[in-house]
Amino acid sequence: MSDTSDAVRDICDTIIKRVDRAYVAECGRKNELPTKLWEMWVDTGLLAMGLPEEYGGAGGSLHDIVLAIDLLHREALLLPLAVPNFMSREPLLRHASEEQKRRYLPPTATGEEFFSFGITEPDSGTNTFKIKTTAVRQEDGTYVLNGSKTYQTAFVESAHCLLVARTEAHDATDRKSGISLFIVDTKLPGISTTQMDIGMYLPEKNYVVYYDNVVLQPDALVGVEGKGLNILFDSLNSERLLVAAMNVGQADYVLNRAADYAKTRAPFGTPIGTYQSIQHPMARAKTYIEAGRTMMYLAAEKYDRGEPIGLEANMVKILTSEAFKMAAEIAMTTFGGAGVDVSQDILPFYIAAQNNTVAPVNNQIVLSYIAERALGLPKSY
Numbered sequence: 239m240s241d242t243s244d245a246v247r248d249i250c251d252t253i254i255k256r257v258d259r260a261y262v263a264e265c266g267r268k269n270e271l272p273t274k275l276w277e278m279w280v281d282t283g284l285l286a287m288g289l290p291e292e293y294g295g296a297g298g299s300l301h302d303i304v305l306a307i308d309l310l311h312r313e314a315l316l317l318p319l320a321v322p323n324f325m326s327r328e329p330l331l332r333h334a335s336e337e338q339k340r341r342y343l344p345p346t347a348t349g350e351e352f353f354s355f356g357i358t359e360p361d362s363g364t365n366t367f368k369i370k371t372t373a374v375r376q377e378d379g380t381y382v383l384n385g386s387k388t389y390q391t392a393f394v395e396s397a398h399c400l401l402v403a404r405t406e407a408h409d410a411t412d413r414k415s416g417i418s419l420f421i422v423d424t425k426l427p428g429i430s431t432t433q434m435d436i437g438m439y440l441p442e443k444n445y446v447v448y449y450d451n452v453v454l455q456p457d458a459l460v461g462v463e464g465k466g467l468n469i470l471f472d473s474l475n476s477e478r479l480l481v482a483a484m485n486v487g488q489a490d491y492v493l494n495r496a497a498d499y500a501k502t503r504a505p506f507g508t509p510i511g512t513y514q515s516i517q518h519p520m521a522r523a524k525t526y527i528e529a530g531r532t533m534m535y536l537a538a539e540k541y542d543r544g545e546p547i548g549l550e551a552n553m554v555k556i557l558t559s560e561a562f563k564m565a566a567e568i569a570m571t572t573f574g575g576a577g578v579d580v581s582q583d584i585l586p587f588y589i590a591a592q593n594n595t596v597a598p599v600n601n602q603i604v605l606s607y608i609a610e611r612a613l614g615l616p617k618s619y
């Protein structure tokens with residue numbers, strides 16, 4: 239355990255003492271950002287973690303960011319917004335110009351500005367190669383953006399969106415080419431939004447976003463035109479680990495809540511925690527949680543050493559999302575009818591666990607990736 243990991247533990251202990259689950263749950267029910275928690279992330283420097291000091295960050299490793307998310311989520315102090323904030327830095331650090339880095343990165347450390355992500359479209363869904371949003375380069379070097387994106391988390395609240403759009407027609411022989419990555423100011427003329435009705439008790443709002451002849455300046459382009467998907471895919475492995483930390487943390491929280499309940503709830507006189515039908519699924523979930531957590535930290539350390547983690551990151555996605563789903567399912571069973579009593583605060587985890595098998599990428603396509611890379615099976619999509 240490094241000194242920085244000890245410091246992260248101390249910071250998380252401080253936050254846990256000052257912000258409680260009841261407040262965060264209430265924000266989720268009201269669909270409002272937990273500003274007290276966000277301010278703690280800013281004030282304690284957690285938000286600055288992982289960003290080099292020259293761009294206003296506090297340095298540190300992916301391992302430490304994963305640790306912070308895991309520790310806070312074990313207390314169900316959720317801040318999903320932190321994930322796109324960390325994730326946006328990766329493609330910018332690796333591919334943006336020096337000018338772009340100096341303009342856009344420092345405010346992500348102070349919380350003054352954050353990024354949303356613009357990938358998913360109504361028709362193409364998981365198939366990013368088939369996106370229809372276009373950014374057409376004009377003679378003066380500007381781009382004109384047209385199209386729409388869906389499930390845009392916190393788009394309106396974010397200052398910028400890291401958006402993929404097609405700059406050339408789809409080429410079946412090279413599916414990744416022709417798509418470019420842009421930094422889009424979310425307040426530009428021609429952008430309109432509709433808030434989606436998402437029944438997830440999430441603090442963040444989600445939007446459908448429409449782009450109607452939105453003019454982007456030439457310096458909105460990140461990296462090389464037509465290579466946006468390569469840039470994006472490059473950054474996905476670290477995102478997998480951030481979401482994995484949310485999974486194992488919340489899985490532990492909901493499982494511990496269920497275990498506590500099972501120790502005292504006794505409709506037939508003996509606590510229901512005595513029954514193997516309750517115990518065994520709990521034990522199985524705990525086993526998956528610890529397997530996923532161990533692999534998650536190993537993968538984060540490997541990433542910090544600069545080694546490729548494609549396979550591990552995807553396996554961690556499967557292990558941790560399934561662990562979370564197992565934990566939430568047995569929690570719902572354990573609470574019986576009380577599982578849907580909103581005041582018990584169990585249902586949000588059940589919905590979130592199911593969602594985390596689908597987003598940010600569905601488990602089926604992740605399994606296909608593992609089948610191809612680990613077993614040499616043919617590509618299915």
Ligand SMILES: Cc1cc2nc3c(=O)[nH]c(=O)nc-3n(C[C@H](O)[C@H](O)[C@H](O)COP(=O)(O)OP(=O)(O)OC[C@H]3O[C@@H](n4cnc5c(N)ncnc54)[C@H](O)[C@@H]3O)c2cc1C
Nearest residue numbers: 355356357358363364389390391597598599600602603619
């Ligand atoms: C709460 C929430 C927040 C989100 N935030 C964002 C965001 O900020 N930005 C953003 O861009 N997107 C966001 N998303 C979108 C998310 O990334 C997509 O929902 C996800 O990628 C799945 O796409 P889809 O919903 O279109 O499913 P589809 O592509 O329609 O797939 C439906 C189902 O079909 C199956 N399937 C699809 N393709 C395959 C395949 N190749 N092999 C096997 N099975 C397959 C899977 O079971 C999948 O669950 C968010 C989604 C949610 C629910």
